[in-house]
Amino acid sequence: MEEFAAVSGISRPTVSKYFNDPDSVRRTTREKIEKALERYEYRPNIYAINQNRKLTKNVGIVVPFLADPFFSEIARQIEQRCVQAGFRPTLFSSYGVPSVEVDILEALRSIKPAGVLLAPLGRASDRSAIESFCADIPTVLFDSNLEGMGEAFVGSDNFSFVSQTVEYLCRSGDAPCFFEMATPANPNANKRRLAYLEMAERLGFEPHVVKIEGEGWAFEEIGQRGALKILSEGGFPSDTILCSNDRLAIGLLSACYEKGLRVGRGDGCALRVASNDDHPFSRFTCPSLTTAAHDYEAVSSRSVERLGELVEAGGRFSSRSEELFPARLVLRESA
Amino acid sequence: MEEFAAVSGISRPTVSKYFNDPDSVRRTTREKIEKALERYEYRPNIYAINQNRKLTKNVGIVVPFLADPFFSEIARQIEQRCVQAGFRPTLFSSYGVPSVEVDILEALRSIKPAGVLLAPLGRASDRSAIESFCADIPTVLFDSNLEGMGEAFVGSDNFSFVSQTVEYLCRSGDAPCFFEMATPANPNANKRRLAYLEMAERLGFEPHVVKIEGEGWAFEEIGQRGALKILSEGGFPSDTILCSNDRLAIGLLSACYEKGLRVGRGDGCALRVASNDDHPFSRFTCPSLTTAAHDYEAVSSRSVERLGELVEAGGRFSSRSEELFPARLVLRESA
DNA sequence: AGTAAAAGTTTACGCGCGTAAAAATTAAAT
DNA sequence: ATTTAATTTTTACGCGCGTAAACTTTTACT
CATH class of the missing domain: 3.40.50.2300 (Response regulator)
Structure with a gap:
């Protein structure tokens, strides 16, 4: 970054500021940096960034069974919307195994995510593990509600x-x-x-x-x-x-x-x-x-919205919300 | 780590060595550390680790369409085997969109993975993007072969x-x-x-x-x-x-x-x-x-094996290998 | 018991970047 | 042209850990 700042004619702290938020620097400054960026293809080191930032832009998405097309479809939509919201989503599946779910939460702690979107296994989940996770990491539950856990729940009615x-x-x-x-x-x-x-x-x-x-x-x-x-x-x-x-x-x-x-x-x-x-x-x-x-779109978009609000609010809501979206009857041939 | 080293009665460099490979320290030392670990639940900061290590243990798994149960099933198996092999796998899906595939490769570069297991989109893939990626990051292709790309291919015949x-x-x-x-x-x-x-x-x-x-x-x-x-x-x-x-x-x-x-x-x-x-x-x-x-098991296990060998070999094979596994005919009712 | 090898300790540096503080510059406004 | 606010520059520190070098201690073996 030192070198890149030099060739772009801008000081390093300002370059750092630019990568944090391109709109936080003057237009002329931004243009200088972006011009240099075209010629030198410098990329900030993500590990160094995350080590120093208090909050990463990582978001964990956890589903119970990715081989179930229902979950892969909703994961797909959630992933997209996270990217649109400026997050770096990572997808995890416990594949139905409770201990894997715990492992995933453990791994998520270590990447210090800004927030987590969690569709828990349900009955088989290790409730105390999830509870302690939610206490440390801002978490929005979706699809499958566990009473009182996470800062919010978004699902279907x-x-x-x-x-x-x-x-x-x-x-x-x-x-x-x-x-x-x-x-x-x-x-x-x-x-x-x-x-x-x-x-x-x-x-x-x-x-x-x-x-x-x-x-x-x-x-x-x-x-x-x-x-x-x-x-x-x-x-x-x-x-x-x-x-x-x-x-x-x-x-x-x-x-x-x-x-x-x-x-x-x-x-x-x-x-x-x-x-x-x-x-x-x-x-x-x-x-x-x-x-x-299911209203796939509503559940996925509202989940990500709620997570955005949660991150914005510093990781805690004053009260836990539960939002349920109604179903739409689809008449086909079987009945 | 400084503090943790102090309470465990071991010097920090040795503790660092332990977390790199628990078997690289003497048994008595390991036991001391693990005893302290139980009481203080210290975890090394993954960002600081990866910033300093030349090689991370990250592995990227990229599939073209995770909502296709074929891919979610093979991804599941590959993920498992990666964990068993001591890697930290991360799953990505381009969901059929070529530009997303390129974005994924770009994101993968930034996490400096030890290696990548890539099932490319195929015809729609940006070949030059994949080629330049494979030139930088040790990559094993699976399922879908792109001539000459990656260090190895594992798929079905x-x-x-x-x-x-x-x-x-x-x-x-x-x-x-x-x-x-x-x-x-x-x-x-x-x-x-x-x-x-x-x-x-x-x-x-x-x-x-x-x-x-x-x-x-x-x-x-x-x-x-x-x-x-x-x-x-x-x-x-x-x-x-x-x-x-x-x-x-x-x-x-x-x-x-x-x-x-x-x-x-x-x-x-x-x-x-x-x-x-x-x-x-x-x-x-x-x-x-x-x-x-498909011989799901053979393809997934051999892919991960090959990636392990590739990482072991420093990221390059002397010659590109292609391995194809035969099919097994499954007679059911439709024919 | 003596010795070489293995492992641990001390000390020190650097990774790549965030970020704070004070000074210098630029832009906007009267 | 001044004043004022907004940015940028300079300087400097620290994050948490890997790792190298020189030294000391422990272990294994004859």
């Missing part, structure tokens, strides 16, 4: 999802049973079940929750196996099935196909299947999946 | 994929036509087409390459639209279709379902469909997809 799908299914045919994992990894799953039960009461139908066995994040396989088991043991309590999430539904549809059961709302269809999430692949299932869509 | 699927399809029924994008993003697609043509000649059948329009990485949609168009304009030249990759096949299967065409090898099936990749979702398509599987 599970009741909005389920109420719309249930309402639609009841309006257009039989009331649905609810298909889910017995021990869901994600807290959203619990909220969805509760929403289903609530809707059953409101609309006056008998709820049936069908729980299937399975651990981990291989939801499609769990859904497929669970559905095959149920189908060969007397079938579902209703011909209309609402799945807790699209990945389970993908497994269910594959099981139905295997069993020769036609899914859809037309004549000759044995089952109707609807679900929640609007997973990127749900348009290509057979039949295409009727589902309640 | 496209001929092995196509020869096995074609051979199987011919053996068990009619010869396949080949379904692909007119302007594929990935160089593997071209190799697969050539392999198909070569196999047609070897086995003595008339090749039919069916090309569909479409740009970008939304392969399922492109495959679906393309297939719908073809099906409503006279159909495919053969009742057996080999897709260039699984994501196109997923779109094709969805189009077939929509058209009421039964896919599979049994009686009453109008089409047989096979493909390449063994995409994580290909087990759950309707019907499940017969495909040639």
Whole structure:
């Protein structure tokens, strides 16, 4: 930087100021530096910068399972918006393993991020590890809420999802049973079940929750196996099935196909299947999946916005906020 | 570190040595330090470390599209193995955008990685940018080969994929036509087409390459639209279709379902469909997809191994190696 | 016990940059 | 042309650690 300052005819502290914020120097000064920049392609050393700055521009984005297209899609959007907001995002996935999630948080501490956007594993998360992390690093939770943790939460309104799908299914045919994992990894799953039960009461139908066995994040396989088991043991309590999430539904549809059961709302269809999430692949299932869509854009943009505000506010909000975005019902062929 | 060295009763240079490599100090010394570590939870500042070390332990992993489960799966495995090898991996995705790929390489330069594992976009990549990057940073290419770039390439043997699927399809029924994008993003697609043509000649059948329009990485949609168009304009030249990759096949299967065409090898099936990749979702398509599987494990482990050797060798190999792993034919219901 | 090799200690420097303070310069305003 | 505010320059220090050199202590081995 010393040398570069010399060739650009500006003092080093001013050059340093320029790289911190190009608009903080006079226009003529900026132009001189930028002219020199074209000829000498100097880049400040990021490690030296971050060692001396109290606050880096790093942002950590943590998701529970990047191989799930839902998360890779939302991570993609969040990443983009972080860059637009002037941050340097780094993407992490715990791939469903709690200890990896803890390791990621540990690694994040060491890069002294301005803030972290965290979608926790959920039930399997080490709550005390996350709590102590949030105490040290400004953190916004998204997608999956852990009560009281982080400075803010941005996610989707599970009741909005389920109420719309249930309402639609009841309006257009039989009331649905609810298909889910017995021990869901994600807290959203619990909220969805509760929403289903609530809707059953409101609309006056008998709820049936069908729980299937399975651990981990291989939801499609769990859904497929669970559905095959149920189908060969007397079938579902209703011909209309609402799945807790699209990945389970993908497994269910594959099981139905295997069993020769036609899914859809037309004549000759044995089952109707609807679900929640609007997973990127749900348009290509057979039949295409009727589902309640996340507002990907709202969740991702609001998460990053909230993080920006948090960093601006010095890392703490006076009170923790929770923002939930409603779902949008997407009618396709499966129900 | 000064203070920590004091409380642990060891000199600072030795403590520094310890954090560089715990095994480089005497056992008794190590134990003293680790005992102190339990009580004072000191962590060396990663920025100060990397500023002074000639070589960081950072490794960049770059994939073209993380929302494609194929890449998220291979990225997952590579990430794991990097950690096991003592590296600090960071994951990047260009999400199909060439300028983002260039930005990523630029960002990678600034973190001075020990090495980079790069799966380039392919046709859309800025070759000169990648070339100049590889000249500066030790790079191993994987999945997608760019002639002469990087110190090594590790990928799958496209001929092995196509020869096995074609051979199987011919053996068990009619010869396949080949379904692909007119302007594929990935160089593997071209190799697969050539392999198909070569196999047609070897086995003595008339090749039919069916090309569909479409740009970008939304392969399922492109495959679906393309297939719908073809099906409503006279159909495919053969009742057996080999897709260039699984994501196109997923779109094709969805189009077939929509058209009421039964896919599979049994009686009453109008089409047989096979493909390449063994995409994580290909087990759950309707019907499940017969495909040639990548050796995910071999490709990912060998890539990381090769990178380790490269770093060990000081960043340069005397000659560029290309390693291709054969496919494994996975017979499912679609063909 | 004696000795060479291995490991640790002291001392000191430098990495590349942020940043503070005081002085000097420039730009804007009366 | 003066005054005043805004920038820039000079000078200087420090961040947290890697690392080299010379020296001292510990370990391993005959």
